[in-house]
Amino acid sequence: MGEAKRRGSLEARTQDALARLRAALPDSVKCNNCGAELHEILPLDVQGMEGMRAAGVAVCTLCSHDTWAVDGTPDALRKFQQFLEEEHGGAAVSSGVARKPT
Numbered sequence: 001m002g003e004a005k006r007r008g009s010l011e012a013r014t015q016d017a018l019a020r021l022r023a024a025l026p027d028s029v030k031c032n033n034c035g036a037e038l039h040e041i042l043p044l045d046v047q048g049m050e051g052m053r054a055a056g057v058a059v060c061t062l063c064s065h066d067t068w069a070v071d072g073t074p075d076a077l078r079k080f081q082q083f084l085e086e087e088h089g090g091a092a093v094s095s096g097v098a099r100k101p102t
């Protein structure tokens with residue numbers, strides 16, 4: 001009681017933040033391309049994206065296809081889709097890693 005919660009190093013805090021972002025995502029997603037169950041979802045920092053609650057990408061171990069898991073308002077999801085298309089063109093969901101819009 002009364003003991004201040006110790007804050008870890010910057011690295012530990014980053015891990016914490018990542019864990020929180022990861023916790024907002026589903027346990028697994030199904031590959032959009034081959035239907036494989038993917039448990040390794042890389043969370044994305046969505047702080048700069050208005051209306052987005054969570055976003056992550058899972059790279060399929062079988063076919064290397066990227067499957068996105070996103071959660072947010074319809075408006076935010078539409079913007080995110082646009083962002084992916086602008087960044088990666090037609091290959092939006094099958095290649096590349098999205099970066100936070102600037």
Ligand SMILES: [Zn+2]
Nearest residue numbers: 031034060063
């Ligand atoms: Zn796949």
